[in-house]
Amino acid sequence: MGKQDTGIGLVGAGFMGRCHANAFRSVAGLFDLPLQPRLAILADASDDLAEKSAAALGFARGTSDWRALVSDPEVEIVAITAPNALHAPIALAAIAVGKTVYCEKPLSTTAESALAMTLAAEAAGVTTLVGFNFLRNPMIRLAREIIAGGEIGEITGFRGRHAENYMASPDAPHSFRTDPAGGGALADIGSHIVSMARYLVGPIAEVQADCRTIFPTRPVAPGSAERAPVEVDDMTHALVRFETGAAGSIEANWAATARHMDLSWEISGTKGALAFSQERMNELLLWSDRPGRSGYTRIDSGPAHPPYGAFCPAPGHHLGFNDLKVIEVAELLAAHAGGDNPGPDFREAYEVQRVIEAMQRSDRARGWVTL
Numbered sequence: 429m430g431k432q433d434t435g436i437g438l439v440g441a442g443f444m445g446r447c448h449a450n451a452f453r454s455v456a457g458l459f460d461l462p463l464q465p466r467l468a469i470l471a472d473a474s475d476d477l478a479e480k481s482a483a484a485l486g487f488a489r490g491t492s493d494w495r496a497l498v499s500d501p502e503v504e505i506v507a508i509t510a511p512n513a514l515h516a517p518i519a520l521a522a523i524a525v526g527k528t529v530y531c532e533k534p535l536s537t538t539a540e541s542a543l544a545m546t547l548a549a550e551a552a553g554v555t556t557l558v559g560f561n562f563l564r565n566p567m568i569r570l571a572r573e574i575i576a577g578g579e580i581g582e583i584t585g586f587r588g589r590h591a592e593n594y595m596a597s598p599d600a601p602h603s604f605r606t607d608p609a610g611g612g613a614l615a616d617i618g619s620h621i622v623s624m625a626r627y628l629v630g631p632i633a634e635v636q637a638d639c640r641t642i643f644p645t646r647p648v649a650p651g652s653a654e655r656a657p658v659e660v661d662d663m664t665h666a667l668v669r670f671e672t673g674a675a676g677s678i679e680a681n682w683a684a685t686a687r688h689m690d691l692s693w694e695i696s697g698t699k700g701a702l703a704f705s706q707e708r709m710n711e712l713l714l715w716s717d718r719p720g721r722s723g724y725t726r727i728d729s730g731p732a733h734p735p736y737g738a739f740c741p742a743p744g745h746h747l748g749f750n751d752l753k754v755i756e757v758a759e760l761l762a763a764h765a766g767g768d769n770p771g772p773d774f775r776e777a778y779e780v781q782r783v784i785e786a787m788q789r790s791d792r793a794r795g796w797v798t799l
């Protein structure tokens with residue numbers, strides 16, 4: 429008997445939409461899944477865009493009407509890869525008709541609307557997953573296992589940052605990412621390092637943040653001579669205290685000249701330490717104290733670190749960014765079929781959003797904020 433096929437509706441066919449489509453297309457050939465995804469409908473901002481992207485990405489049809497996609501009986505899972513301000517209305521409409529919702533980060537533009545999405549999903553009992561794909565890295569899972577197993581002792585410090593350079597030029601234009609409603613470096617990429625901090629060290633209890641706008645104006649559109657004010661942060665530096673008592677810092681920075689994908693951290697424990705950077709995502713550094721031999725040991729990714737082996741039987745051949753999305757989609761489909769949901773679900777993404785808003789409040793108040 430063939431596997432049950434499950435209709436996918438994808439809203440938004442930009443950077444992330446293509447990444448999701450790739451994952452839905454390839455996942456069944458890599459993972460043993462209880463069901464087979466079928467690329468049913470793709471929605472984008474116009475019919476023309478939607479039809480072109482549907483054909484290019486392997487969807488049966490395209491539409492400019494995401495509401496029609498959400499309510500179409502062929503769609504069982506709604507994947508949201510549209511700009512942030514659309515996440516809440518699309519997700520709420522999908523939840524209202526009982527669909528599984530797979531939403532990109534940040535979950536919404538405010539913690540208040542992220543909470544409304546979370547409560548609606550929980551009341552309806554639908555499966556939700558949020559695209560914090562960097563947590564799917566087998567090296568990150570190994571780090572969590574090492575911490576949970578007590579190998580580096582009690583965690584005392586977390587120093588993390590997500591630094592990229594895509595807004596490092598004053599001429600990088602406005603986009604949904606600079607929308608005062610929910611934009612900024614902290615919401616855009618800070619959400620990733622906050623989710624990572626929570627995943628590895630646990631809930632954050634207190635923050636004190638400095639949010640800075642480096643460039644007061646940016647072009648209104650790519651190549652435009654007209655400039656408009658910037659109302660969001662280009663970089664945020666925050667001190668954090670975790671519920672466990674561990675302390676540290678978090679930086680979100682999209683104007684970090686020289687950095688392409690520095691989602692990185694170092695975690696200190698009473699017996700050892702761990703360090704990681706997404707720029708070398710197939711390596712985890714483990715520090716141990718041995719007389720005359722103290723230092724970091726580099727652990728190379730391989731089939732010993734599931735689910736690396738789903739992609740390649742040989743160590744050191746490396747997973748890439750898109751593979752993390754394939755892992756995420758495999759977990760989404762298993763959860764949709766009734767298996768465990770490893771998350772992060774909407775509730776966890778709401779908690780991430782609360783941390784971000786606490787940092788923004790702290791910046792305005794110039795002091796510590798308790799969550």
Ligand SMILES: NC(=O)c1ccc[n+]([C@@H]2O[C@H](COP(=O)([O-])OP(=O)(O)OC[C@H]3O[C@@H](n4cnc5c(N)ncnc54)[C@H](O)[C@@H]3O)[C@@H](O)[C@H]2O)c1
Pocket residue numbers: 439440441442443444445471472473477492494508509510511512514532533534559560561616
């Ligand atoms: N998880 C990650 O690593 C990661 C990386 C990049 C972006 N993202 C998230 O993905 C989302 C999209 O970001 P992106 O970089 O792909 O942006 P993008 O601008 O490349 O793509 C957005 C797409 O949405 C479409 N769109 C706009 N309005 C629409 C509407 N009304 N109906 C349907 N489609 C519409 C646009 O035409 C475009 O195709 C954001 O929430 C972003 O934060 C996540």
